[in-house]
Amino acid sequence: MSHVGRNTPQIATNFQGDAPCLMAQRNTRFGGLLTAQGLNKQPVDVTLIDRRNFHLFQPLLYQVATGALSPANIASPLRSILRKQRNSRVVLGEVTGFELDTHQVRLKDGSDVPFDTLIVATGSTHHYFGNDKWAELAPGLKSIENATEIRRRVLSAFERAERETDPTERARLLTFVVVGGGPTGVEMAGAIRELALHTMRYDFRSIDPATAQVIIVEGQNRVLAAFHERLSQKATESLGKMGVQVRLACHVIDIQSDHVMVKPDAGKGDPQRIETATVMWAAGVKANPLGKMIATAIGGVEVDRAGRVVVNPDCTVGNRSDVFVIGDLASQKGADGKPLPGLAPVAMQQGEYVADLISRRLRGEAPRGPFKYWDKGNMATIGKAKAVAETQGIRFSGFLAWLAWLFVHIMYLARFENRMMVLFQWFWSYVTGNRTARLITGEKAEHP
Amino acid sequence: MSHVGRNTPQIATNFQGDAPCLMAQRNTRFGGLLTAQGLNKQPVDVTLIDRRNFHLFQPLLYQVATGALSPANIASPLRSILRKQRNSRVVLGEVTGFELDTHQVRLKDGSDVPFDTLIVATGSTHHYFGNDKWAELAPGLKSIENATEIRRRVLSAFERAERETDPTERARLLTFVVVGGGPTGVEMAGAIRELALHTMRYDFRSIDPATAQVIIVEGQNRVLAAFHERLSQKATESLGKMGVQVRLACHVIDIQSDHVMVKPDAGKGDPQRIETATVMWAAGVKANPLGKMIATAIGGVEVDRAGRVVVNPDCTVGNRSDVFVIGDLASQKGADGKPLPGLAPVAMQQGEYVADLISRRLRGEAPRGPFKYWDKGNMATIGKAKAVAETQGIRFSGFLAWLAWLFVHIMYLARFENRMMVLFQWFWSYVTGNRTARLITGEKAEHP
Numbered sequence: 001m002s003h004v005g006r007n008t009p010q011i012a013t014n015f016q017g018d019a020p021c022l023m024a025q026r027n028t029r030f031g032g033l034l035t036a037q038g039l040n041k042q043p044v045d046v047t048l049i050d051r052r053n054f055h056l057f058q059p060l061l062y063q064v065a066t067g068a069l070s071p072a073n074i075a076s077p078l079r080s081i082l083r084k085q086r087n088s089r090v091v092l093g094e095v096t097g098f099e100l101d102t103h104q105v106r107l108k109d110g111s112d113v114p115f116d117t118l119i120v121a122t123g124s125t126h127h128y129f130g131n132d133k134w135a136e137l138a139p140g141l142k143s144i145e146n147a148t149e150i151r152r153r154v155l156s157a158f159e160r161a162e163r164e165t166d167p168t169e170r171a172r173l174l175t176f177v178v179v180g181g182g183p184t185g186v187e188m189a190g191a192i193r194e195l196a197l198h199t200m201r202y203d204f205r206s207i208d209p210a211t212a213q214v215i216i217v218e219g220q221n222r223v224l225a226a227f228h229e230r231l232s233q234k235a236t237e238s239l240g241k242m243g244v245q246v247r248l249a250c251h252v253i254d255i256q257s258d259h260v261m262v263k264p265d266a267g268k269g270d271p272q273r274i275e276t277a278t279v280m281w282a283a284g285v286k287a288n289p290l291g292k293m294i295a296t297a298i299g300g301v302e303v304d305r306a307g308r309v310v311v312n313p314d315c316t317v318g319n320r321s322d323v324f325v326i327g328d329l330a331s332q333k334g335a336d337g338k339p340l341p342g343l344a345p346v347a348m349q350q351g352e353y354v355a356d357l358i359s360r361r362l363r364g365e366a367p368r369g370p371f372k373y374w375d376k377g378n379m380a381t382i383g384k385a386k387a388v389a390e391t392q393g394i395r396f397s398g399f400l401a402w403l404a405w406l407f408v409h410i411m412y413l414a415r416f417e418n419r420m421m422v423l424f425q426w427f428w429s430y431v432t433g434n435r436t437a438r439l440i441t442g443e444k445a446e447h448p
Numbered sequence: 449m450s451h452v453g454r455n456t457p458q459i460a461t462n463f464q465g466d467a468p469c470l471m472a473q474r475n476t477r478f479g480g481l482l483t484a485q486g487l488n489k490q491p492v493d494v495t496l497i498d499r500r501n502f503h504l505f506q507p508l509l510y511q512v513a514t515g516a517l518s519p520a521n522i523a524s525p526l527r528s529i530l531r532k533q534r535n536s537r538v539v540l541g542e543v544t545g546f547e548l549d550t551h552q553v554r555l556k557d558g559s560d561v562p563f564d565t566l567i568v569a570t571g572s573t574h575h576y577f578g579n580d581k582w583a584e585l586a587p588g589l590k591s592i593e594n595a596t597e598i599r600r601r602v603l604s605a606f607e608r609a610e611r612e613t614d615p616t617e618r619a620r621l622l623t624f625v626v627v628g629g630g631p632t633g634v635e636m637a638g639a640i641r642e643l644a645l646h647t648m649r650y651d652f653r654s655i656d657p658a659t660a661q662v663i664i665v666e667g668q669n670r671v672l673a674a675f676h677e678r679l680s681q682k683a684t685e686s687l688g689k690m691g692v693q694v695r696l697a698c699h700v701i702d703i704q705s706d707h708v709m710v711k712p713d714a715g716k717g718d719p720q721r722i723e724t725a726t727v728m729w730a731a732g733v734k735a736n737p738l739g740k741m742i743a744t745a746i747g748g749v750e751v752d753r754a755g756r757v758v759v760n761p762d763c764t765v766g767n768r769s770d771v772f773v774i775g776d777l778a779s780q781k782g783a784d785g786k787p788l789p790g791l792a793p794v795a796m797q798q799g800e801y802v803a804d805l806i807s808r809r810l811r812g813e814a815p816r817g818p819f820k821y822w823d824k825g826n827m828a829t830i831g832k833a834k835a836v837a838e839t840q841g842i843r844f845s846g847f848l849a850w851l852a853w854l855f856v857h858i859m860y861l862a863r864f865e866n867r868m869m870v871l872f873q874w875f876w877s878y879v880t881g882n883r884t885a886r887l888i889t890g891e892k893a894e895h896p
Contacts, residue, residue, distance in 0.1 A: 053603065053888045070518035072885035079651035080882065089653040092607040092888075111611075144889050155501065159540045163559075203527035205537040417876050417884050421869060428865050434528065436865050437520035440501045440540075441592050 031327035031347035032121040033081065036088055038355025043362060046088040047113060049105070053077055053092055055414055056144065059344070060422070062184060064147035065280075066154065066191040067199070067438035068429055071144040073421045076414040095122075095290060098297045100320070117322045119354060120294050120309075124328040124342060127284035127306070134255045138279035141184055148442060150280055154192060155440050157278045158200065161207050168275075174212040175276040177260050179252050180283035181218030182226070183380040186235060188280055189214045190383040193242045198384075198433035215245045215274060217252055217262050219283070224388065226341060227378050231388040234397040238382040255279055285342065291329045298323065304331045304339075313370030315354055326350035334373050344412075346373055381405045384430065479775035479795035480569040481529065484536055486803020491810060494536040495561060497553070501525055501540055503862055504592065507792070508870070510632060512595035513728075514602065514639040515647070515886035516877055519592040521869045524862040543570075543738060546745045548768070565770045567802060568742050568757075572776040572790060575732035575754070582703045586727035589632055596890060598728055602640060603888050605726045606648065609655050616723075622660040623724040625708050627700050628731035629666030630674070631828040634683060636728055637662045638831040641690045646832075646881035663693045663722060665700055665710050667731070672836065674789065675826050679836040682845040686830040703727055733790060739777045746771065752779045752787075761818030763802055774798035782821050792860075794821055829853045832878065 033055055036048050054075040063069040082088045094108040104112040126140035139146050139153075154176065161173035178189045196212040203209065216223065216239070222232040223239070223246060236246055247262065253271060254261040260279055263271040287307035295301040295309050298318040302310040308331035311317050315324045315332070327347030332340050340346045353371045360367055377391030379401065387401035396404075406426065413419050429435055481503055484496050502523040511517040530536045539561065545554040552560040574588035587594050587601075602624065609621035626637045644660040651657065664671065664687070670680040671687070671694060684694055695710065701719060702709040708727055711719040735755035743749040743757050746766040750758040756779035759765050763772045763780070775795030780788050788794045801819045808815055825839030827849065835850035837843070844852075854874065861867050877883055 053607065070520045071889065072518045072887055075887055077886045079648070080886070083650040091611065144887065159501065163539065200527070202531040417882065420872060424868060424872070434865065436863070438501070438525045438528070439520055439523055439592065441519065
């Protein structure tokens with residue numbers, strides 16, 4: 001369940017006959033890792049290729065960005081996860097192309113990795129809708145580096161405000177704009193307000209952090225559009241109580257280092273200028289370019305507007321029964337005829353499905369039918385003891401939803417030690433309001 | 449006691465009459481922070497100036513560099529530490545000069561901070577003995593960025609070795625050179641061997657991490673030269689058992705990206721070439737340049753070879769009773785006539801002393817006499833259940849010294865939550881051998 005899902009699998013996986021090979025690019029997200037783990041003890045060799053050496057639990061990245069958790073609390077080394085799975089090997093590398101005829105995957109360093117079966121699960125990246133120069137001004141939240149950079153920007157804005165004497169400039173520094181009102185945007189906005197209201201309440205002498213403005217700019221006419229309308233309403237109320245401003249049906253048309261221009265939907269008014277020094281991007285994702293690349297390599301395969309590969313009901317692609325695409329990189333229709341959402345549970349279930357399908361093939365058995373997604377629901381947290389959740393037609397909000405959110409997110413963390421560390425920090429933060437990881441770090445931090 | 453001390457205070461502090469002002473540069477280390485805290489509830493205004501927004505517990509940085517702890521576990525936001533001390537304010541900024549006549553401190557952004565009393569405690573930085581180009585090839589261990597960069601280099605070397613097929617190149621990648629056999633060097637070397645032997649034991653498929661070579665190059669004829677000779681011997685034995693090679697009486701004469709040249713002391717042989725891809729610097733420190741600057745500003749003040757300011761017995765400088773220099777930035781003789789070591793306990797005791805002296809001045813009382821350092825001892829850990837310690841003439845090693853080391857380092861951590869987090873991770877690592885923070889991060893990590 002949950003938008004534990006909104007950030008999804010980013011794995012390319014491949015297997016090689018008796019010596020299969022599974023590969024990932026960027027972070028080995030849920031889909032690819034689950035496939036690899038599902039093939040444990042099968043008579044195959046699994047190669048997992050990833051640009052990073054860890055599995056990252058993206059749904060909690062916003063807590064790193066707001067100083068509540070450390071990166072290592074939500075990341076687990078891939079080698080550590082797979083160390084006892086003797087049929088697996090991890091390759092740290094970047095996939096740059098596919099040689100399907102010769103059953104090879106090309107890596108950036110020029111080397112080739114052979115495969116019999118290939119699973120591509122490299123997920124999604126930020127989508128600035130053609131305005132790529134916004135990336136520098138409004139970072140998104142996909143990697144650890146994104147999160148520590150946003151943390152640096154948010155904390156530095158308060159620091160600069162504390163030293164600023166001009167009230168206009170101070171107000172600008174204390175205004176934070178979050179573009180996008182999905183789960184990431186809502187959680188990020190809520191967390192910044194909490195940071196200002198509670199964590200840093202007594203920290204400053206010249207400014208009152210509670211005056212910090214947090215504004216969500218959302219193109220649709222409600223936040224959490226994937227949720228039931230009643231929960232969107234609840235979320236908007238909770239955000240309002242916390243002091244987060246929500247601007248609905250409003251599009252960002254320009255981002256500069258000192259302001260953002262937004263334009264309400266047609267007929268609702270003129271473009272407006274928001275004075276701000278800190279903008280975060282939580283508005284859109286597009287598929288990793290490897291999606292397009294594999295579609296082209298196979299030929300005759302459709303790619304949707306977001307760059308996702310249209311896959312067969314069993315997650316294979318085109319006429320290739322030896323190539324699978326899963327997770328955010330795949331476009332597949334659910335039982336209701338609508339496209340499956342870009343959520344981790346989809347990727348995880350696809351990963352398990354593909355591992356099972358390959359195991360059956362190895363035993364000479366027929367597949368168990370097309371992939372079916374079991375929708376466990378959605379959830380998003382807004383602030384301390386505030387969340388919304390829906391599952392199997394049941395909708396709830398407030399403290400109970402928040403507890404459910406905590407439980408689910410703890411359970412989804414990859415390792416016991418991370419669960420303990422996160423639990424302790426959440427408990428501590430709940431009791432004291434403190435967030436222990438409020439560090440301004442990075443190369444720019446050394447020379448402020 | 450303890451080399452909890454070896455990395456010391458880096459604070460410039462100043463006070464302003466009824467409105468004193470205390471300032472720090474780079475990390476507010478032990479000395480400056482203790483001075484500020486010692487002035488709590490005194491009728492003064494304290495301004496603490498620091499380049500970073502956190503207090504860093506440097507003695508555990510090597511555990512960040514080897515993936516055992518996260519940066520936030522050993523760092524505490526300065527504002528958080530001082531939030532309830534209402535006579536204090538924290539300024540995030542870099543000091544670039546002193547205007548002693550007008551009682552001003554100049555910051556990099558051009559603004560001035562006034563003071564009545566100034567305490568400078570900006571500590572020390574790496575000393576490459578004139579070979580500053582080595583800094584890039586052999587990073588030291590003073591900042592969080594240093595630690596995560598060394599972590600990236602060490603972990604990447606294992607990753608590259610796993611993919612390397614040439615045995616010579618593979619051996620080079622699996623050779624780690626630590627320059628300097630003081631506590632930092634010994635602890636770093638031991639931690640890398642532990643990482644290879646225990647933590648990553650089952651992680652790889654092509655290489656055996658246990659074949660990783662760790663070499664300490666030390667200029668003197670024993671490691672831990674500040675300790676009793678018997679403990680140096682014990683430490684060398686422990687290092688040998690763990691498989692760390694120690695080269696004594698040996699100087700580094702060149703560092704390149706693929707090797708290090710070392711030269712044994714005169715008459716002991718020709719220069720030798722060590723093939724290595726990863727070098728760490730733990731050999732020397734020099735005072736922050738602000739030491740020289742404040743000495744020049746006052747005039748007629750001596751600065752020693754390491755750039756430390758020779759201070760009066762009460763930690764004032766020259767003829768200025770309103771300017772103090774403490775910690776690593778100060779050169780002061782102990783009761784035995786020898787210079788006080790560059791250790792945190794010296795800085796902390798000086799900080800407490802100066803806070804007390806200022807408080808007495810405010811009450812019109814005479815100072816309690818010159819500063820006296822109480823030497824509590826030294827300790828260094830070598831590996832799991834292996835350490836050496838000496839205090840008040842008592843020397844011990846092995847498990848007991850290791851427990852003492854754990855206890856002292858936990859107690860020195862600034863905040864309860866950090867103690868809990870570090871304790872849990874040490875416990876977990878002791879039981880499972882795992883180190884949870886083995887992340888390859890940073891800008892270079894995104895594009896391997």
